[in-house]
Amino acid sequence: MAYNVLVVDDSRIMRDMVAKAVSMSDLGITGVDTAADGQQALAKLRESWFDLVLLDVNMPVMTGEQFLVALRADLSLRDTLVVVVSTESSQPRIARLKALGAGFVHKPFRPEELVVAVRELLAKPRAEGAAS
């Protein structure tokens, strides 16, 4: 399989790190694009197909949680697979993100941790991997 990935983070450095971690893995990632906030990410998703979104939470303009709510409300995008990559530690917020069908990787992360989380999500049937 070949996968297209969208990395969403307001930090250029973190976008590069996340993109490099998945690109250099054996996940079969053939395309990586980036966005600096949730609003940009939604615009890109409406223009092009992405198999997976790697998503920060604390971002200006539109946070990761706001993006995820909007994503799941959009009939054409709601089954998009999402892994949250964040420093987030609030148990209530993590629970909400997971209830929206997102995987979760805590920053700072080892590349292998991100790869494992992505692999687990990609292995699920698409409807199960996204929000119910």
Place this chain on the structure above:
Amino acid sequence: MTDTILRGNGPVAAVAENLGFLMPMGELPADAAIACSHVVKVDWFGPDGTNGGVFVCLDRPLAEALAANLLGRMPGEPVSEAEIEETACELANVISGNLLPALYGTDHEFHLQSPFLVTPADPGGRREAALQFLEGQLVVALETVPDNSRILRRAVGQP
């Protein structure tokens, strides 16, 4: 000189090591003065109107090493001042995201603003971490906002 062990040393050292590939060598005295070359502030908002700021102060050798590590530079390859500032901000962002729940527990939701550089001087506030790395020194302080203590309590049992 005090022998206070700062509660933030553990989580801050872990972030610096795992994100920045910096090598923690031990704790500095809580009131140690360091020659801050870069000070980054991260403002945050929390539950019920609480708010504050986290100051992350690096000396120049640490700031340069961090930039080189994060950008994958070879030994001896230079880093620009803009790159040093950018990577310092990234470190401060991840430190802040990890430090606040370590201090106050994981029941609260903290919203972090984008990090920004401030005047490179000791920012005062309450020291939460003071660390010596192989590469240089780092201090983290919290901007004290008295009203916060009404709502935020120090997490019990945290190291």
